[in-house]
């Protein structure tokens with residue numbers, strides 16, 4: 394089985410979010426970038442398929458040279474090779490179109506992406522990729538087994554989960570549950586050394602248009618101070634929630 | 642021309658989010674001189690959509706569509722959009738909505754703005770505000786395609802009554818067999834439990850509760866308030882609570898009217914997922930807990946004393962106010 398894991402390169406979850414150029418660009422100053430958490434769960438599941446079922450695992454990112462350390466990290470975790478499509482991602486459709494080319498040319502059986510990336514929170518790349526390539530698609534995926542050409546997939550639904558079956562090729566939008574938190578791997582020294590020898594292919598971007606563009610950014614208005622209520626006066630809290638906030 | 646909304650239903654009944662979509666679409670329709678058409682799949686009664694400004698309802702009835710299938714549903718909505726000549730298509734932010742939206746966007750050749758939180762700031766160019774960076778910022782997105790797809794974030798617009806005469810029409814989509822290539826096997830769903838996605842109020846517990854055996858009071862508080870229960874990430878990682886209760890940046894997003902956090906410190910990743918909630922109450926025995934900076938109301942105190950006392954007082958309040 395040939396697996397492709399889509400890796401989105403995102404600011405670490407603790408990053409302070411700021412903007413530059415008149416609030417039109419994300420300020421990367423002092424920001425540490427990581428593998429998108431949803432993709433890290435997917436990559437770890439891919440490692441399981443590699444170790445237990447002999448799958449090959451390629452990781453891919455659409456981005457500039459600055460994303461290579463993130464791809465190297467994925468190689469150090471155990472992916473066999475990496476692809477970087479050399480382009481600045483302008484919107485989800487653009488990324489999905491670039492990835493569609495990689496998927497079609499590489500003949501992957503299984504594409505693991507994340508439910509959403511934590512920067513733009515688009516939640517659109519895997520679904521669009523599926524629509525563009527015609528592969529089956531399951532989103533909010535929390536469990537995945539493959540036997541031959543058949544996949545059994547569990548997806549999260551509001552209030553529970555649903556199990557579905559389908560044939561490969563399959564694209565999933567994954568999240569926590571694909572593997573557990575405790576299964577995540579930190580690259581060790583050996584992995585990091587080996588990653589240096591692995592192939593990181595840079596592909597030129599194909600021609601595509603974006604359908605949306607980010608015009609500007611802003612931060613939420615600063616919040617007013619918290620109103621503290623004494624634990625001995627909880628009636629006041631109820632009164633505030635009822636009469637002031639009007640939520641109960 | 643009309644604006645098309647997809648109104649989701651569950652077991653034949655419209656979800657509350659359908660009325661928010663209708664309210665939103667009606668305002669946008671007034672602004673742009675359009676009408677509002679809703680597409681409803683296997684929904685019994687759609688008459689209440691008329692209270693929120695819907696002019697026409699396309700009703701689809703087909704047994705093949707009894708269980709949700711993202712590709713077929715996207716296909717049906719796409720056909721409805723074509724028939725209506727809709728240039729703006731609006732869907733919600735439920736798990737199913739977010740599943741089918743990118744498929745629909747490709748079919749419609751539409752630019753898609755997910756997590757939109759307001760009416761478009763302008764329609765020429767088409768600019769709309771959405772959340773980004775896990776609620777740490779907003780992003781105004783410009784959609785450059787002829788057809789626009791908007792994913793409206795839950796609870797971002799609210800309900801607005803608008804009487805109209807919703808004409809019902811049967812809609813017969815042509816269904817493609819290959820669209821059914823994903824076969825549903827089973828659904829495992831706690832019935833009768835309020836889900837985080839639908840809840841107006843969410844009561845959430847963190848590591849400060851010390852162990853799973855102490856969740857009784859969280860459940861009771863939730864039940865008094867008619868709320869859903871949730872938890873912080875370590876709580877689900879340790880198996881104290883099921884995974885589907887984990888909220889935050891890497892868990893479920895919460896956009897309720899009221900979020901009550903008990904024994905949760907307020908780490909940035911937790912806040913990122915719950916910041917869209919309107920009112921936040923924090924109960925924590927550490928006055929320095931970062932959550933107090935993000936909260937509207939706070940009680941500095943021991944959860945094991947505050948929560949049981951609050952439950953009693955709420956019961957009395959409910960008895961008086963019902």
Ligand SMILES: Cc1cc2nc3c(=O)[nH]c(=O)nc-3n(C[C@H](O)[C@H](O)[C@H](O)COP(=O)(O)OP(=O)(O)OC[C@H]3O[C@@H](n4cnc5c(N)ncnc54)[C@H](O)[C@@H]3O)c2cc1C
Pocket residue numbers: 406430846847848849850872873874875876887888889890891892903904905906907908909910911914924925926927930942943944945
């Ligand atoms: C990549 C990444 C993603 C993450 N995603 C998420 C996410 O999606 N959601 C999430 O929640 N976390 C997430 N986290 C974890 C997050 O950083 C915090 O570790 C976590 O939110 C802390 O959980 P907590 O507040 O329950 O526990 P703690 O931080 O241990 O806080 C417990 C709180 O309880 C209080 N307390 C103790 N005893 C009492 C008492 N008797 N009465 C009242 N209060 C008491 C303490 O004062 C303290 O503030 C993520 C972390 C990483 C690195």
Ligand SMILES: Nc1ncnc2c1ncn2[C@@H]1O[C@H](COP(=O)(O)O)[C@@H](O)[C@H]1O
Pocket residue numbers: 399400401402429431432453454455456482485488505506507508509510511513514515516517518519
């Ligand atoms: N630039 C990118 N390169 C590779 N994969 C991406 C990129 N952007 C998004 N993805 C994948 O698509 C998923 C959803 O991203 P998004 O649609 O941006 O929320 C991510 O979790 C990744 O798996």
